[in-house]
Amino acid sequence: MNFRVVLIHGFHQSYRDMIPLQEHLELLGYRVENLNFPLTFPDIKFSQEMLKEFLLDLKYSGLSEKEEIVLVGYDLGGKLIERTLRDEKVKGIVDKVILIAAPLKDSVVHRRLKRVFPLLDNIFKPLRVLKKKSTFKLDDNIEVGVIIGTEPCGIFSRWLGEFSDGIVNYKECLYPDAKATLKLPLVHSEIHKRIGTAKYVNNFISKGVFRTE
Template identity: 35%
Template sequence: MSEKKIVLVHGYLRTHRDMRRLKKYMKELGYDAICVNLPLTFDEIDKAVEEFKLFLEEKIMKLKNEEKITLAGHSTGGLVIRKFIIDYPKLSKYIDKIILIATPNTGNELAEFITEYFYIIPRIFKTLRSLHPENVKKISSLDGTHINIGAIAGNEPGIITKPFFKSENDGKVSVDSVKYEDIDDFIVLPYNHFEIHKRRKTAKYISNFIEYSRFRI
């Protein structure tokens, strides 16, 4: 029996290297874990979605029988996954489950502040524009798809970014923005934004969701 496949998608200002530790943990748990490298710094996420589609098409061609792929994205990577499913519905039948890790599903407060008060920054780092709440709202709901969706949030706040948040957060993304109506299960872990996807415990919860469609079993 072949290993279950999971594709790991990094976030803003990162590369595939940022997901290598999670890849290691998932392999230890018996999964065929694959990292992808996407342009999530100087381009809006549409470009990353297009490249992700080409990447997945290659992987899909190698699937056997009714084999499917799980997608797990950290932060902005989760938005790439959501938009991919919306933009390419014919490919969604090859996707088993989706796990969104610290993904700002209703938009990011920090990106909103930077976009409104430091307009030159998003002109250079264009991915920031895609994280503004008004732009995230344009990503359609996944409600009605066959795909089970789980979301993991962190609640270890950052000292520097604390004034920007009015509620529980991981230093970059609020817990409230991770949780949204389309998800089937949700869990909050005691980690900050930069470590939540690099913890063995997170990998175990991801494995639980893949196997049982819920994080806690």
């Protein structure tokens, strides 16, 4: 089986933030696409359209039955993946999704900051997807792995409870239908950059589990 891994960065970042993970995965033998999205100010719909077009290009360029597409979403990249894959036009293209430190619903930090800055979502429009009643659901045919940081750090940690990475907490990142979930003692800004994380990603892609004994 051949795998093509597609990296999707988070809020207020660019593809550069995913370069360490790209380099680690390439050293492990993967073909990696590191995409760039306007995930700071424009509505997330612009990024959804970009990701959809990328996936359709893959489909019509002639994917073989032995090639699997793996999307790795960090931070808000997880919500971008989910919202894009709701579109029937891209159904069946993606085989696996790995979410790293990705809030799947409204977060404590987001809610608290909105109380202080009511216009937050009007300025940083991608954050609108983190609504109180937002849902997260991927096709049952897609294997989903979740990696969550549990090293509290930074000024927001006191809001987030015992298990957090300083930006999102454990509960905000849980996906009940995930095939595997992994907790790592790392902070939000580093969890996707470590070689150890890349090795766990490799395990999930190749074996369907993060930890191999």
